[in-house]
Amino acid sequence: MKTIIYSSVSATVPDASTLHEILGVARAANARHGVRGVLLTADRMFMQVLEGEPAPLERLMDNIYRDRRHSCVVPWLVEEAPDHEAMFADWTMAYASVGEQAADLGAALAPIGRSPLQAILAAYPDRAACRILRGFLAANERRLGSAAR
């Protein structure tokens, strides 16, 4: 099992159709390759947590680095642990938006709840990736809190 957390800067503030396209392709491909995780957006920033077997994850990262819809891809955390428990077992790619455009996405957040993200934070408490993730979560606290399972 490998876990990657990266941030990147979107070419534009991603609108609903861009996100729909990214998530549609991601969910179908991730299901085929046993990749799971969550994609967070805030204005023009993406933050994505990915987990899966090393080979498919590395192939996916090659694609993600080349993808022209974003740039400045920074992998904040890359960890490989053979006995690591999958944290996003139910999610080929969960999604949460932080910011103005999130207003009508409350329903989309509902099934994510807190647990997989909290598990990531607990597993890597001192890493920069988790400080950034905490920022995303704090900004979205109320929405995630009211939507948690």
Ligand SMILES: Cc1cc2nc3c(=O)[nH]c(=O)nc-3n(C[C@H](O)[C@H](O)[C@H](O)COP(=O)(O)O)c2cc1C
């Ligand atoms: C922010 C962002 C996140 C993405 N996440 C995934 C993902 O989780 N899984 C995936 O297959 N593609 C994801 N993609 C799309 C890939 O970059 C790429 O388009 C996809 O793997 C298809 O590549 P191909 O056209 O070379 O087959 C993401 C793209 C962006 C911009």
